[in-house]
Amino acid sequence: MKNIFLVLFVSAFLLQSCSSDDDPAPKIDDDPIQMDDPVPEVNSVQLGDDATLGKILTDSNGMSLYYFSLDTKETSECTSSACLDAWPIFYEETITVDAGLEISDFGTIDRADGAKQTTYQGWPLYYYVNDNAAGETNGEDVNNVWYVAKPDYSLMYVRTQLVGHDGLNYLGDYTEGDGATSYITDIDGNTLYIFINDRKDTNNFTNSDFSNDGAWPIFEMDLDKIPSILDMADFGSIDVFGRTQVTYKGWPLYYFGQDMARGDNKGISFPFPGAWPIANVDTPMAPEPESTVKLAEDGTFGNILTDAEGNSLYFFSLDTKDNSACTSAGCLGAWPVFYQEDIIVDAGLDAADFATIERTDGAMQTTYKGWPLYYFAGDNAAGDTSGDKVNDVWYIAKPDYSLMYVRAQLMGHDGLNYLGDYTEGDGSTFYITDIEGRTLYGFIADTKDTNNYTSSDFSNDSVWPIFEMDLDKIPSILDPADFGSIDVFGRTQVTYKGWPLYYFGQDEARGDNKGISFPAPGVWPILNVDSPPLE
Incomplete structure (x- = not known):
């Protein structure tokens, strides 16, 4: 009974509350709480745009990041307090990147001092202490070993100890010794070499079937950006049996097949020191190829x-x-x-x-x-x-020969062999050809310096084309004084001993002399030093 009474009381209260509301429309708050716009997320590595260097890497505040070219093996060589004071390390535990960058290109290394450092494409990243504001790039090319970090480098310029295939340390002149040498690598830190037997824009090593390419693979790449110490004008490319090899100062560039790890430069002593040098800004221009x-x-x-x-x-x-x-x-x-x-x-x-x-x-x-x-x-x-x-x-x-003096069997249009007197027989005869070996003929109906064959409209020229050429040098057996020229309806025909010279239109191959029997043997003779002057 008490429960029923309670239900009725609550119901009456609710009805009373509703009936006492004179305005059925909901009330509108005249002063709603204003929500701030969400703060955009700032990536820990950004892609900046520098007027000189193009795309560069920066931190979330726009401060430029740098590579140290002595860091050839994915470890930091900047370990002294002086170095670290000038080049503080960059580290972000959680990497987020701008569009145009790939998360997979970033990593983390444990430094020798126990600190962690972020890497990009294997290169540890640093700040420069003298960059005082976002966007500054004052550390570029400092001591020729520090470079602004970029996403589009094709090459890197490094400095480190040369350690040959024989395990010995070498200097830049390929004598044994301890000391760092600067040289060019690809962006992954793989050493690039030149070959001392190559010549300018000429690969003298690679076989046409690339059977030896595994020993010294050619360097193939469409170059994009390079460190500022290098001059893009020094780079080019050559065709090597259908593939494109990059050159530097005319030298074709190669890898060494036995360089197994980033930073290896074993090729400098294989097969002997200096046969395959590294390349750097001091490398001389490749010598011009020696003419064969x-x-x-x-x-x-x-x-x-x-x-x-x-x-x-x-x-x-x-x-x-x-x-x-x-x-x-x-x-x-x-x-x-x-x-x-x-x-x-x-x-x-x-x-x-x-x-x-x-x-x-x-x-x-x-x-x-x-x-x-x-x-x-x-x-x-x-x-x-x-x-x-x-x-x-x-x-x-x-x-510069215009003519040649040959000796061969005369074989007529009829397929028969002829001698120099145009009787049938086997034996070689001397005669004049052009430099391509095409036989030249005279016509027995011509007279001295007079073409009695060619029609004024050249309608029959295809049968016996006139020989037209500005004569230069001739074999020593021939006398230049025996040659001349005549006008044939506005064209110039060469003569020999007064004979106008012709080709035979049906001589199809070098060495053919079919015209000697067409239309009959001897009507169109060959010419040689024994030919009588035409009267």
């Missing part, structure tokens, strides 16, 4: 081709394009083949004019404009040219 084919000036012949030591090179007029006719032991004993795997040429020569052929005996031989190159055993010293005109088939190799 040179252009020498001869008092009689003018410009001639020689090897790197100045020994004269020769053409054999019996050779056809990319094919050597000097195959016997006797011939090769007198005329050794010239071969260079890597062709580097003097100014005035075009490397594209050189190639390599495989001879029938399996040996390799270098060619120039399709002509295999030889030495002459009778040349006893650099500059000798005693092989020129031997047997009227050997000639000093020159870059």
Whole structure:
């Protein structure tokens, strides 16, 4: 009964409270409590933007952070009180980073003094005591060993003891001794080397199949930012069998395959001290590549081709394009083949004019404009040219020949072999070609310095094209006085002993001489020193 009464009393009280409220709308507080905007979270490592250095690392207050280039092995070499007073360590237990930075690039090391220090990409981080305000970078390049910490360095410039593959300490001149040397590493602290046998922008070590790349891997990277002590203009790149290798002062850069840990520089003594030096700002420019084919000036012949030591090179007029006719032991004993795997040429020569052929005996031989190159055993010293005109088939190799004088079997358009009198038979005949080995012909219906074949509209020129060229040098067996030129309907045709010179349109390959039987043997003869002057 008491419980029922209590329920009725409470209900009546609630109804009375509601009925006494004259305004059914809820009241609005005229002075609500104002909530402050949330304070944005400040990251413990920020990405600053410096007008000179670009993107740099700072702490949460914008104070610049630094690398010490002596810290080559993920440990701090700044241990003295004087060093630490000038370069206080940076440490944050909990790292948060700005956009553009990766948490995984940060770590923590235990210093030798027991303190902890934050690292970035393995490099311990420091402040500089003389930075007095956020954004200052006064510690950059101090003593050439302190650098503002950046997220986009491709390289680092370090200073440490050189310890060779043999376990011995070395100085910068590769003599044994204790003392730090400055040198370039990648951003992970891996040492970069040069090779003393390389030349400017020329890798002389790496095999075409990269079979030796594991020993000295080429350094491949698209360089971004570098420490201020280095000059970006000193860096470049070269193509190495389809891959891109970075160069410094013209020197191709390599790793050493047996450097297993950051800070290793074992390659400086392998296979002997100084064969693979480190690279630094004192490294001299790489020497220019030594030409393997040179252009020498001869008092009689003018410009001639020689090897790197100045020994004269020769053409054999019996050779056809990319094919050597000097195959016997006797011939090769007198005329050794010239071969260079890597062709580097003097100014005035075009490397594209050189190639390599495989001879029938399996040996390799270098060619120039399709002509295999030889030495002459009778040349006893650099500059000798005693092989020129031997047997009227050997000639000093020159870059400026306009013509060549060859000796070969005449084989007509009809497939038959001919002799020099245009009767059928086997035997070689001398005749003039252009420098590419294309046969030149005369026409028996022409008269002295008069072309009686070519139509005024050149409608028949494709059958027997006129030979047009500004003649330069010619083989010594030929007399420049025998050559001239005539006007043919506004074009200039070369003549020899009064004979206008022609090609045969159906000679498709170097060495072809099919025209000697077309339309009949001897109508279009070859020309040589025995050809009579045309009257």
